Every structure is written in structure tokens, then in C-alpha cells.
Amino acid sequence: MNLLREELSWITPELCLTLFACVALLVDLFVQKGRESVMVGFFSLMGLLATAFFLYRQYGVTPPAQPVFGCMVVDPFSTLFKLFAVGALAFVVLFTMLSRQTRPDGYGEFYFILLCAGLGAFFLASTYNLLLMYLGLELLSIASYILAGYAKGNRRSGEAAMKYVIFGAVASGVMLYGFTLLYGMTGSIDLTVIGPKLRDQFALDHGTIPISVATGLCLAGFAYKISAAPFHFWTPDVYEGAPTPVTTFLAVASKGAGFAALLRFLQAGFIPDRTLGGPEAMMGYSDKLGTLVAVLAALTMTLGNLAALGQTNLKRMLAYSSIAHAGYVLMGVATMNREGFSSVLFYLVVYYFMNLGAFGVVMYYANTTGDEQIDDLKGLGWRSPLVAITMVAFLVALVGLPPTAGFIGKWFLFTAAVKKGFLWLAVVAGINSAISLFYYFRVARAMWLRPEEEAKYATVHASPAFAALLLVLAVGTVWFGVGFDSLLRYCDYSQNLLR
């Protein structure tokens, strides 16, 4: 009984989130009409706050030696990603409360599904068990499909949801096929068992084709979740069609959780322990896998950046930009070593700030004007300087220029890649960053370099709360570019405890 209680205490964040998701669903029934958004949103925020509190209490505590309940891993790595997801959810909830774009009749359902999507991200980030990983992925995906189609009556939103479902179903199927092959070869669904068993297989030297096929199929599933080429086709349509708060969630929390699962998958199954010394074949295979990921990274960032150049819709442009950023992050994954993975964590945190901010500005602007076109931003800089200045901070960070965190994040990714010997990849990424300057700059130009008279709207009505949120994100974006020590240390710490 005590043992059970102790195990339960390790999963309090998950229990808390589930509880408040249900509370949000029920509160909706008792709140007077017209006040649902605020009230239900308030309860959701309370839940997120409580979850963050429980997560914070787990930080720094020695993680349990055995997986909790036989399948959940509670370590700093998962805690980092859970905090990441809770923070993103909090911003998405706040955005929704302040947004007019999502005005469905079911607020309770909206917040319930949103929090459950977060729960999916929690499980995805904290398990070596393939079954639980798949369930977490599926919970996150199913919730995302519904959220993408939440603006009922809006054709684009419906189209987004439909495309997302079809792509998602195929990707899940492909990934499951990969999982079954791994199970067939090793007889286990636990990655910590699969890793050593695969090592035995390599030692027998039967060739790597079966393992390659299995890994390739699994990677396809992960690539879909993080929208890496060639599985990125759904991204622009879904990001554009979904209500903007949902897009923000997909771009930040969903992608982050996908990367968390990918890192765990590779770390546990395919990176030989250099100190123990794996068989030669496994070393070679690990490097080959790294090269494959590197090629995917180059492909992803190039496709994303080139496609972003021609976009006129701000959300669609940001969608392609998020594909490109998945490419940059994959660069760190391709190194297949601790330093690279640590730089991935760092960049994801930075990515989280700048993308939340950029999508926040889009929403802020679309709220009052109903427009999402880049050209319509003309003169915004003169009319609403505060918002425009925060947007510039986010854009500079997205390009990766100092003094923002985007620069530091890219710096770590580049050094990790070069140290591993992927000089060509670093060069490709450099060229890509230069290309990205063009389309990010177009937004800044529209805001600032057009005379005030061309402005389409007199002023963008600033709700002070929304402006404050954007300011917080902008300060974070710049702050981590200067005082990045503590964050870097935390990322390293999280990474080193990964098995």
C-alpha cells in the first residue's frame, strides 16, 4: 500500500492535470452564459499552476531508480519537457481567453481537450515503453485533430482537421509497423530492454537491414510529429486553417513533445554506450543513423525556408518557418551524442519563447483586424510601436541574430554539428539562416519601413493583458540571449541523467 502511495506521488503532475481537465469540462455547465471563456479559462490556469507546482517539487529530487508503475520515467529530462508543455499550455489558454478568433459554443470542451493534449505530451516525454509512448502520441494527436477543426463553420478549419487526421492516421500506422518489427526482433516493448537486445543482434552480425527498416518506419512517425521533411506536407495547411491559439499549441508543445520522444527513442535504443564499448557494427549503425538524420535536417530546413519565401499569409509563413526550425533542431539530433542533445533542449526552450511570441502577435493583430496577411501589417510600427517592437525581437531571434536567444541556441547547434564532423550541414544551415533573413525581414519592413499614412488600420486595439504577455515573451527571448548560463546548465543536467 505504501509502495503504491509512493508511486502515486511521482505521478501527481499527471493526476493533477487530468483532474483539472475534468473540472474544466464540468465548470462549463454551471457558469452563466457569456462568462464561460473567462471562468473555464481561469480554472484551467489554476490547474496548470498546480501542475507546475508539483513539477517544480520534482525538480532536483533524486529520480526513482525504477520506472514508476513499471513504465513511467520521472527524471529531469521529462520534468523539463513537462514544464515546457505546461508553460506553452498556459500561454495558449491565456491567448484563447483574450482571443476572439476561437469563439465556439463549447469552451469547456475546448479547454478539456487542450489539457488532455498536454497530458499526451507529458506521457510522450516520460516513457521508454513503446506502448505508453504510442498512447501518449495518440492522445496528443487525437486532441490536436479536434482542436484544429474547432472553428466549426469555417471551411479552412474543417479542411485543416481533415488533412491532419488522414496524415496522422497514416503516420501512426507506419510507426506502429516499426514498433511491431522491433518487438518481433527483441521480444520487448521497453526501450531499455530493446537497446541491449539490439546490441546482441549487432554482435551476431546478421546485417542491419531488418533493424534499418524498423528504425526507418519509427523515424517516419516521429518526423511527422515534428513536421520534418518529407513528412511535413500537413503543416502549412493545418497551421493556417486551425484557430491561432491551437496553431501555437501545435507549433510549440506538440513539436517539443515529439522531439522529447525522438531523443529518448534514439538514446535508449541506438546509441551505444561508448564506455562499455558496443559491437563495431552498432557503432557504425549509430553513425549511419546520424547521417540519415543529418540529411533529413538539411532537406527539412531547405524546403521550409524556400517555401516560406513566397508566402503572403503570416500564419502560413510561420508554419514554413517552423518546418525550417525543425530542421535546425534535427541538426543537434544528428550528432547522436550528449552535447548535441543538450543543444537540442536549449534550442527548444528558445524556440518556445520566440514562436509563442510570433504567433501571439499574429493573434493580437488578427483579433482586431481579422487579417493575417503580411502586407496588411503596413505601418503597424508607427501606430502600435510596442507590439511591433516585440515582433521585431521575435523575428530577430527567429533569424538567429545576436543579442537574442535565437543566436545562442543556433550557436550551440552549429558547434555540436561541426564537432561531430557535419561541417557541410553547418554550412547548409548557415546558408538557410541567410535565406530566412529575407522573409522575416519582409515582415519587419512592412511594419516599419512604410510611411504611417499607408497604415490600413488606425490603431490595433491593445488589450493591456495581451500586450503584457507579449512583452514577457520578448523579454524572455532577449534575456536568454544574454543570461543563458542557468538555462544551459539545466539543459545539461537534464541531458546527463538520461540513461
Added chain:
Amino acid sequence: MELLFFLLFAGLAIAGAVATVWMRYVVHSAFALMGTFLGVAGLYVLLGADFLAITQILIYVGGILVLILFGIMLTPPDRTERNAKRVIGFSASLVAIALFLAVQIGSVVRWAEKSNLEAPKATAAPIGRELLRPDGYLIPFELVSVVLLVALIGSVFIARRRKAVRVDDSSTAAILAERGTLQQKAGA
């Protein structure tokens, strides 16, 4: 005897799958799919997984297939589209077969053997105990219920008839009205 039944069920499953891809009419495909489901259920029986076999029949044949048939019944037929999909289905199955052959023939696979697997818990009672054992599958089992709840609520929300006021129109109208006043202010 076992081999005979294996061939029977495996043949049924494969023939059903091929027919599903090749049939001209979607309804025929759906019925062919039943062959696959039953064949797979038979294979489960041969593997000693009786509970799984029963669930396969109950859920796939009794639930999902009926759902598919309802879906077909409620959508207008479109034959031109079907022709296009046939090619896709064919090439997709070719890719799947190629992958499988690559795994089988490309090298000698050391599939996990019976001896180093856990003994099959073939009846309903052990499976139920395993699902609720804390170190077993308790967490995945509970998580599945959350997944199902989300899917249930989401599908009800999407299928629910909209209320009299069209949500999007009203917000667009509000935005347009506001835009008008804004421009007036700018003009003044």
C-alpha cells in the same frame, strides 16, 4: 492439422486484403475486409490468444466494419475517385510487401523466440489482472480511458448541430463593424 488451419486462415486474411484493394466497388471492399478480420482472428486462435481472437471479432467485425458500411451507405458514390485510389492502394501494398521481404530475405532475422518470451496469458482472467496490476499495464490502461474520453467528447462536439447563431459569422461581423468605426475614427 494445425498447418492446414494456419494456411486456411492466412490465406483468408491475405485474399481478403488483396480483394479489399482490388474490388471495384467500395461495398465489396468492405465485405472483403471482413475476410481479413476473420482470418486474423483465426491466426490469434492458433497462437493461443483466445481472448484477443474474440475481441478481434467483436470489435473489428462487429463494430468497425459496421461503422465502415454505415459510412459508405451515407456517402454518395463516386466511381472516378475510386479508380485513382486503386493505383495508390496497389502501389502502397507493393511498398509494404517490399519492406516485409527486405526484412525477411535481406538477412537472417533473429526473431524473438518462444523460449525467451513471457508465457502467453491466454485467457481473459490473467489479462484482466495484468491490466490492473500496478507494475503491469495499469498506466497504459488508464491512459486509454482518457484517450477514449477525449475522442468521445471531441466527436460529439464536432457532430453536434450548431446553435442558431453561426459562430464565425458573428465574430466576423463584430470585427467588420469595429473596423468600420476604426476607419471613421481615422478619417475624423
